Amino acid sequence: MSSAGPEKSSPTVVVIGGGLAGLTAAREILVRMPGAAVTVLDASDRVGGKLRREEIAGHLVDVGAEAMLSMRPEAVDLVAELASPEDVVTPATTAARIWSRGELYPLPRTRIGVPFADSVVTGLLSRGEEERMRSESSAPEVGEDVSVGDYVASRLGDAVVERLVEPMLGGVYAGHARSLSLQATMPAVWGVARGGGSLLEPPVVDPQGGAPRSPFIGLVGGVGRLPELLLSDVERRRGTVESGVIVRGLERRGSGWRVLSGPTTEPRWIEADAVVVAVPPPAAARLLGPVAPDAAGALGEVEVASVGVITLAVPAAEVATWEGSGFLVPPVDGRGIKASTFSSAKWGWLAAEGGRTAYLRASVGRAGETATLQREDGELVEIAAREVAEALGASPLTIIDSHVQRWGGALPQYAVGHVDRVARVRRGVASVDGLEVAGAAYDGVGIPAVIGTGRAAGAATVTHLRGLTSRAGE
Incomplete structure (x- = not known):
């Protein structure tokens, strides 16, 4: 059995999960408490969770989320702290349509x-x-x-x-x-x-007026740069990030924690003063079972949905006359895809970078539907290309390159009773000193909401660590 971890002269934290929530929590701890020793353990081959870029037709393109809501402050504020102002962009168009009954409608x-x-x-x-x-x-x-x-x-x-x-x-x-x-x-x-009011009544408009702002922002190079920027900042602040590490268990040890990773034949324990669990609900429920059973039980009730993103690189000339940013598809129509985004039309930086190559993407997958995602990559590419062209009334597309990204268990399902379920999780976690949770299962699945949970977990962890330091000095 081996043991590893930071020197005990500094408060120590292990963050389980290197997605957006985990990286944000780690950075928040290091910003608020520069002397803390923070280790992030992530099971994937690279950090970032569902924010990722892949090279397609010679250019790095988002294969996860590709926009962030700007109407909430969390993403805007974090990007302002990490990126240059000129790297923040708004969509060239957000004029989406709905492909319904064989026609496109605004x-x-x-x-x-x-x-x-x-x-x-x-x-x-x-x-x-x-x-x-x-x-x-x-x-x-x-x-x-x-x-x-x-x-x-x-x-x-x-x-x-x-x-x-x-x-x-x-x-x-x-x-x-x-x-x-x-x-x-x-x-x-x-x-x-x-x-008991009317659903048709529009929201109150700000009487001050002013030019409307885009509800979305992006980054030059793609939103997948955000976790890369976070990683760089965490490491600059002397945090440690390890990829390809599966955490198998949590144990209380006195007033602190032990985190178990590695194979059963060669277990690795890391001791810590505090732990942040920032992984999807099924994994979080397994880890929390022995230490916060009520929270684990509530998390075990949260189902997850798997989705896929199919990215197509096509000659720009073939899509030059297409209008808008893309379209949504009602499931009642029985199509293979559920949406399509004309990425090069939406993002000026991508159009400029791609030149004669344009990018578009289609998404598939809803909760409880597995048949579509069981298809081979080539078949998904064919379905996406055929249906997008059909929706636009266009000739068959010429596929220069393609990429299929499958996100297994990517999206927590906010089923009826979810707010009460999350309250149970938080009560269970609050009863255990030095434990916090973060991620898409709690306050929303969008990027700003996830960032918010990471920052809150990081801030609460620092409060706990300062309490330990204060008691130790008494």
Whole structure:
């Protein structure tokens, strides 16, 4: 048996998971407590989790998330701390459409798929479906959490769920509207439901006005640069990051911790004063079982969905006349893909870098659907190329290069009751000194939300470490 770890003269922390949440937590600890010895252990071949770049047709391209919400401060603030201002970009276009019933329709103004009274849905919805939507049913105030699909359908009709809400939620959560929590995934709509108001009433507009800003930002070179920047900063601050390390167990040791990794024939233990668990729900539940069983039980109830991203490099001339940033696909239409993004049209830096080569991508996979993702890479590429061309009414695409990225168990499902489930996790974790959790399972699956959990875990860890130092000095 071998033992490894930082010198005990400094407070020691092990962060389990080198995705965005884990790296953010590690950096937060090092920023707040420069003397801490922080070790990040990540099971993958490289850090970054679901933010990743791969070389396709000679250029590095995002094969995970490729944009960040700018309406929340977490991602904007972190990027400002790590990147140069000129590296932060906004999309050249965000004019998306919906491919429904064999036609492309402009994506109406909605609240995550829930339309407003002035939303233009003609064509996307049939005349009868639109009449049903506009004759919104009244509903009593909601007391307990309900599914998005059941609630919206009861107010605006099934077609609104099938043609608008489902494609939007499928893109964000890879889930199904009839299973996802209204309270967790649509807090604004939840507020309306709790108050018994109209779903069609638009949000209050800022009376100060001003030019609208893009709801998204990106990075020159791709959002996959963000974990690379985080890694560089963590190492600059003397943190240690190890890839290809699978953590197999956690143990309490007095007031501290022991973290077990390595094969059973050659176990490796690392001692630490505090631990941050920043891995997906199934792995987190296994690790927390012996030390925080209530939290582990709640995490064990969180299902995950697997998705795939198919990236195609094509001659720029073949897509030069295409409009907008891409399209969403309602699952009711039975297509193979659920969305497509015209990456080179969306990001000016990629268009310039690609030159005569343009990039587009398609996504597949929803919770509980495994058949599509079981197909071979070549078949997924063929499906994506065929359906994207069909949607645009274009000739068959010439594939210069392609890449299929499968994200197994990538997206936690915010099922009905998720807010209460997360509260149980946090109560269980709070009862154990020196333990924190972070990741996409808690406050949202988007980049800003994940960053927020990492920063909160890092800050709470430092508070704990300072308490230990204070008690030791008494």
